[in-house]
Amino acid sequence: MSTQQRTGDTIRFSEPPSIVEFGAVGGKKEGQGPLAAQFDLLFEENTFGEETWEKAESRLQRHCLDLTLKKAHCKPEQVNLLLGGDLQNQCTATAYTMRNVDVPFAGLYGACSTMAEAVGLAACFTAGGFADTVAALTSSHFCAAERQFRTPLTYGAKRTPTAQWTATASGCCIVKPQGDGPYVKAVTFGRVRDYEICDINNMGAAMAPAAAETILRYCADTGRTPADFDAVYTGDLGIVGSRLLAELLKKEGVALHNHKDCGLLLYDIDTQEVQAGGSGAGCSASVLAAHVLPMLRRKEHNRVLFLSTGALMSQITFLQGESIPGVAHLLELSSQREG
Amino acid sequence: MSTQQRTGDTIRFSEPPSIVEFGAVGGKKEGQGPLAAQFDLLFEENTFGEETWEKAESRLQRHCLDLTLKKAHCKPEQVNLLLGGDLQNQCTATAYTMRNVDVPFAGLYGACSTMAEAVGLAACFTAGGFADTVAALTSSHFCAAERQFRTPLTYGAKRTPTAQWTATASGCCIVKPQGDGPYVKAVTFGRVRDYEICDINNMGAAMAPAAAETILRYCADTGRTPADFDAVYTGDLGIVGSRLLAELLKKEGVALHNHKDCGLLLYDIDTQEVQAGGSGAGCSASVLAAHVLPMLRRKEHNRVLFLSTGALMSQITFLQGESIPGVAHLLELSSQREG
Numbered sequence: 001m002s003t004q005q006r007t008g009d010t011i012r013f014s015e016p017p018s019i020v021e022f023g024a025v026g027g028k029k030e031g032q033g034p035l036a037a038q039f040d041l042l043f044e045e046n047t048f049g050e051e052t053w054e055k056a057e058s059r060l061q062r063h064c065l066d067l068t069l070k071k072a073h074c075k076p077e078q079v080n081l082l083l084g085g086d087l088q089n090q091c092t093a094t095a096y097t098m099r100n101v102d103v104p105f106a107g108l109y110g111a112c113s114t115m116a117e118a119v120g121l122a123a124c125f126t127a128g129g130f131a132d133t134v135a136a137l138t139s140s141h142f143c144a145a146e147r148q149f150r151t152p153l154t155y156g157a158k159r160t161p162t163a164q165w166t167a168t169a170s171g172c173c174i175v176k177p178q179g180d181g182p183y184v185k186a187v188t189f190g191r192v193r194d195y196e197i198c199d200i201n202n203m204g205a206a207m208a209p210a211a212a213e214t215i216l217r218y219c220a221d222t223g224r225t226p227a228d229f230d231a232v233y234t235g236d237l238g239i240v241g242s243r244l245l246a247e248l249l250k251k252e253g254v255a256l257h258n259h260k261d262c263g264l265l266l267y268d269i270d271t272q273e274v275q276a277g278g279s280g281a282g283c284s285a286s287v288l289a290a291h292v293l294p295m296l297r298r299k300e301h302n303r304v305l306f307l308s309t310g311a312l313m314s315q316i317t318f319l320q321g322e323s324i325p326g327v328a329h330l331l332e333l334s335s336q337r338e339g
Numbered sequence: 340m341s342t343q344q345r346t347g348d349t350i351r352f353s354e355p356p357s358i359v360e361f362g363a364v365g366g367k368k369e370g371q372g373p374l375a376a377q378f379d380l381l382f383e384e385n386t387f388g389e390e391t392w393e394k395a396e397s398r399l400q401r402h403c404l405d406l407t408l409k410k411a412h413c414k415p416e417q418v419n420l421l422l423g424g425d426l427q428n429q430c431t432a433t434a435y436t437m438r439n440v441d442v443p444f445a446g447l448y449g450a451c452s453t454m455a456e457a458v459g460l461a462a463c464f465t466a467g468g469f470a471d472t473v474a475a476l477t478s479s480h481f482c483a484a485e486r487q488f489r490t491p492l493t494y495g496a497k498r499t500p501t502a503q504w505t506a507t508a509s510g511c512c513i514v515k516p517q518g519d520g521p522y523v524k525a526v527t528f529g530r531v532r533d534y535e536i537c538d539i540n541n542m543g544a545a546m547a548p549a550a551a552e553t554i555l556r557y558c559a560d561t562g563r564t565p566a567d568f569d570a571v572y573t574g575d576l577g578i579v580g581s582r583l584l585a586e587l588l589k590k591e592g593v594a595l596h597n598h599k600d601c602g603l604l605l606y607d608i609d610t611q612e613v614q615a616g617g618s619g620a621g622c623s624a625s626v627l628a629a630h631v632l633p634m635l636r637r638k639e640h641n642r643v644l645f646l647s648t649g650a651l652m653s654q655i656t657f658l659q660g661e662s663i664p665g666v667a668h669l670l671e672l673s674s675q676r677e678g
Contacts, residue, residue: 004468006419009443011469052659080345081528088653089428091448095531095651099664104348104528106456106668107651109430109448117445121460128467129343130350148655189420189443192434312434312446314427316487320391325438329445 004127009214010188010221016337017126018179019119023068024290025060027142027168029274033267038290040067046143046168057086057093057141057170060282064170065101065137068289072174079103079174080131083118086139087111087166087281089148093139103135112207112236113190113310114138115171115285116329120187122175123331132176139170140280149200149315162202164238165274167266171285173293182296185303186332188221190214192312194325200318204241204263204276207309210326211237212248214307218330219254226256230301233292234328235262235284235308238277239269262287284308296335303334343466348553349527349560355676356465357518358458362407363629364399366481366507368613372606377629379406385482385507396425396432396480396509399621403509404440404476407628411513418442418513419470422457425478426450426505426620428487432478442474451546451575452529452649453477454510454624455668459526461514462670471515478509479619488539488654501541503577504613506605510624512632521635524642525671527560529553531651533664539657543580543602543615546648549665550576551587553646557669558593565595569640572631573667574601574623574647577616578608601626623647635674642673 005012023040031042041063048059061084069076082101085108086093098105110117118136125131143153145166151157175184193213197206211234219225226232226249237245242261249256262284263277288306295301309328318324344351362379370381380402387398400423408415421440424447425432437444449456457475464470482492484505490496514523532552536545550573558564565571565588576584581600588595601623602616627645634640648667657663 006469006471009419054655054659080348085448087429089655090426090450090651090653092651092653092656095664095666096656096661098531098666099533102530105531105666106460106528107448107666109424109446111429121445124467124469125463128463128469130345130463130467132345189445191441192437192444194438312429312431314429314431316393316428317431317435320393322435325434327434327437327444327446 008221009217010186012186013127015127016183016185017123017175017177019173019182019293020176020179021068021072021174022289022293023064023071023172024286025064025170026286029272030167030169030266033272035266035290053141053144054088057139057144058096061093061097061137061139061170064172068172068174074133074174076101076103079133079135081106081125082135082137083108083121084137085109085114087145110327111310111312112279112281113308113327113329114281115288116308116331119173119331120189120329123184123187126175126177134175136173138281138285140166140282142166142168145280159275160201161275162240163275164203164263164277164279166280167278167283169282169286171282171289181335182293183334183337184331185334188214188218188330190328192325192327194323196323198323202240203279203311204238205244206311206324207326208237208241208244208248211245211307211309211328214328214330216252225254226258229303229305231258231260232305233260233262235287236279237261237309238263240276265291296333299335306331306333347560348556349525351525352466354466355522355524356462356514356516358512358521358632359515359518360407360411360513361628361632362403362410362511363625364403364509365625369506369508369605372611374605374629392480392483393427396478396483397435400432400436400476400478400509403511407511407513413472413513415440415442418472418474420445420464421474421476422447422460423476424448424453426484449666450649450651451618451620452647452666452668453620454627455647455670458512458670459528459668462523462526465514465516473514475512477620477624479505479621481505481507484619498614499540500614501579502614503542503602503616503618505619506617506622508621508625510621510628520674521632522673522676523670524673527553527557527669529667531664531666533662535662537662541579542618542650543577544583545650545663546665547576547580547583547587550584550646550648550667553667553669555591564593565597568642568644570597570599571644572599572601574626575618576600576648577602579615604630635672638674645670645672
């Protein structure tokens with residue numbers, strides 16, 4: 001195994017690991033959105049047959065993990081490590097999924113940035129020779145998240161135009177040291193940034209500075225620009241955060257003409273009443289697995305940057321009047337191993 | 340770089356990374372306990388000069404990170420990645436620490452198992468050639484944890500004999516690919532185990548099966564037994580969980596004569612009114628940094644097994660009547676690089 005290359009915050013793999021399989025599962029609203037046909041599995045009921053929203057989210061994750069392993073012709077006992085997380089307090093959606101999955105488990109918390117974090121760590125873990133097969137799994141559930149971060153659904157609270165809609169969705173990736181791709185060429189783990197946004201209903205604005213920071217660092221580390229890629233995906237800045245990201249990059253002399261946001265791809269914001277767009281740890285995860293990776297596999301994309309963005313607040317920090325720190329992790333993904 | 344060895348769930352490093360420096364900071368009760376003299380820094384007031392318990396925990400972490408970096412003669416800009424977490428909802432203690440620390444950050448959640456998870460991932464990250472310097476940082480705060488998981492302190496709730504006392508403490512380790520040790524020789528990431536314990540005041544019993552499982556897997560993977568080590572440290576099973584661990588291992592034919600639990604080392608349970616012992620993501624972290632690693636450095640220990648154990652429930656899963664899943668991650672630590 002040859003030596004990895006690190007420049008600044010960016011790790012470039014000398015032998016890029018492969019995301020050999022991926023799967024996406026969604027709920028009712030996701031099944032009414034523009035990406036519906038690209039999901040592996042959709043449910044009409046967001047209970048997924050369970051009694052509570054919290055258990056429903058674990059069930060959703062389990063469906064996603066099971067079908068992705070099946071697609072990969074991989075048995076659970078062949079998975080060396082599962083890296084995953086969710087938005088529930090103490091990440092219980094994932095912990096409760098894993099008590100029925102007999103696989104070593106390292107829990108992550110990066111809010112909505114968790115999928116890029118998980119795939120990035122999985123890529124390092126496999127490229128470093130520590131595992132043959134690593135699974136990355138995240139989810140979010142609208143009803144569990146609303147109660148926890150804002151108010152229970154039954155209160156019927158009015159949503160502001162800058163609010164984002166937590167996706168009821170899960171995404172899973174199986175990462176191996178070798179394979180037919182798509183390939184993880186590079187990873188940039190992000191730094192926490194706080195622009196002193198205190199509005200829990202404007203998370204796009206809170207996360208955009210972190211996304212800008214990570215993109216700028218990747219560009220500085222590699223000498224590349226967003227124009228070198230077929231697309232730059234972010235998850236989940238929504239309308240407000242996406243505009244702010246373009247402005248922040250423009251100020252630094254970086255044009256962003258090929259930007260797509262997972263929160264704006266998952267829903268039709270004109271008709272689906274999701275306000276500024278989708279969000280949640282399952283949003284970028286499911287868009288990655290349902291839309292981005294398939295385009296790379298079909299060679300409709302050659303290479304892309306993919307960032308998951310996370311707002312790192314809690315209900316308590318919000319009630320204490322704290323601002324919202326953001327973080328964004330970046331993956332350079334390619335349809336080809338070389339070049 | 341030579342190839343790593345994986346057998347079963349256990350990764351053995353061909354070139355073991357080094358924990359080049361470590362630091363521990365504690366609060367008032369920790370400063371009255373048996374390990375007080377071994378802490379780097381102790382505070383009389385658990386507010387650490389802040390207005391809220393949540394901010395106090397971030398301040399505690401910051402003290403721990405700063406002093407550990409200073410001991411290591413390492414500037415923040417030399418740290419390639421910080422892996423860390425805590426018990427607060429959405430891991431905000433760590434996230435809010437990191438908004439003032441300009442270092443790439445990957446958030447973890449493993450409840451009280453987070454320190455072994457963080458050091459284990461840091462060891463892989465450095466041994467794999469992805470970083471020169473990785474920091475592992477975790478904490479817990481009694482007052483923040485009591486309000487969140489049980490009741491606010493001002494309610495004056497009576498504690499049961501099986502309850503554990505969440506440590507107000509933080510531990511930090513700086514991991515590098517080379518160094519003078521102590522060395523991380525092997526890592527076993529644990530599987531989630533649920534023995535259907537539903538008592539949130541008996542977490543030792545909930546976590547012991549996971550600890551037993553991970554120890555047994557490590558033994559099966561390596562052909563070693565606990566008797567091959569100077570000590571087997573667990574964090575934080577307390578009295579109840581420690582007894583159960585010994586029983587569970589005995590049933591499998593494994594004797595455990597050299598077991599020490601971080602939750603029982605940190606406090607004098609006869610005089611300090613901590614019920615069954617200490618717990619919290621800062622408990623095993625601070626005992627590792629204040630006590631275990633210094634003993635390895637002074638060659639008073641030659642080699643030890645160190646496990647952090649986590650109870651993966653939340654207040655919501657508890658109120659919904661769910662049982663408590665546990666997980667335990669294992670580190671094989673040695674004073675010497677070879678052998």
